[in-house]
Ligand SMILES: C=C1C[C@]23C[C@@]1(O)CC[C@H]2[C@@]12CC[C@H](O)[C@@](C)(C(=O)O1)[C@H]2[C@@H]3C(=O)O
């Protein structure tokens with residue numbers, strides 16, 4: 635049988651989205667990390683949205699600006715130069731294909747593995763300047779991830795305060811990933827109504843504990859609220875955005891829920907550039923509802939125990955939009971009432 639490759643133009647047309655209202659959401663919680671109530675504010679934001687921005691975070695603007703400038707330089711280089719760092723499998727330069735299972739987006743990216751606080755030697759090194767800028771940035775993101783996870787533990791009453799943070803930034807080498815995404819303006823949208831868009835990065839949840847995102851001033855990120863409504867997140871160059879990931883959902887037995895999010899590329903002239911640090915634990919880390927959060931409550935564990943390595947393997951076999959936690963949910967407990975109905 636001859637299998638015909640899907641023509642590129644067709645692939646692009648399937649990324650076109652029907653016109654939709656772009657409701658810019660003013661309700662994204664902004665947590666002041668230097669404030670006295672930061673821990674409680676972080677937990678409240680995680681419970682309500684699984685998503686929030688942080689300000690007064692202590693990350694020098696120069697670290698962010700330097701990486702953004704190097705990233706822009708990399709994506710502006712020739713296709714042959716970029717392809718020399720690819721294909722992303724999973725690490726390296728990728729264009730339009732996201733993951734290995736058929737997902738596509740109007741995006742090009744660098745996906746890189748981090749070892750402790752530097753770019754892994756196995757990751758491609760596009761240029762020394764980019765590598766140095768990434769290392770400085772990732773060092774800052776590890777610090778921010780630590781602060782946020784310590785605040786989550788404190789706000790939830792989990793001790794020690796470093797219990798969650800140590801999973802990502804502790805002594806044992808953890809599974810951290812770093813991604814720089816570039817969403818160029820899409821020529822398919824020229825001449826279409828202004829509320830038309832293309833899928834930049836399809837809807838999904840992040841598998842790790844937390845992800846920390848920064849973007850330039852171009853909008854495009856949308857998050858799903860708990861009532862299912864999708865809203866656009868106004869960009870803020872001075873802030874970082876934090877996503878609760880699937881693993882933190884399990885560790886907190888569903889009290890914090892991972893946020894579904896996506897990126898749409900609109901009809902504007904400006905590219906969107908985003909950089910995201912994904913804080914995952916060591917492969918052998920057991921992921922299960924924390925006993926401290928179950929003690930003294932009527933709650934049963936909603937998930938069975940698994941290791942991050944098992945979850946990651948399953949995640950990388952899934953499609954972007956899949957509910958990756960469903961196969962890890964605990965089987966329903968038989969109650970006398972349920973038994974009566976069965977007999
Ligand atoms: C389609 C996929 C891309 C992804 C691996 C997966 O099979 C499902 C999860 C995806 C995701 C989403 C968050 C991060 O961007 C990412 C690096 C991750 O850890 O999980 C991507 C994966 C990827 O791009 O390879």
Ligand SMILES: O=C(O)CCC(=O)C(=O)O
Pocket residue numbers: 813815835840847849855895896897908909910
């Ligand atoms: O590029 C963005 O703003 C978000 C991308 C994203 O969600 C991801 O890479 O997992």
Ligand SMILES: [Fe+2]
Pocket residue numbers: 838839840845895
């Ligand atoms: Fe994501």
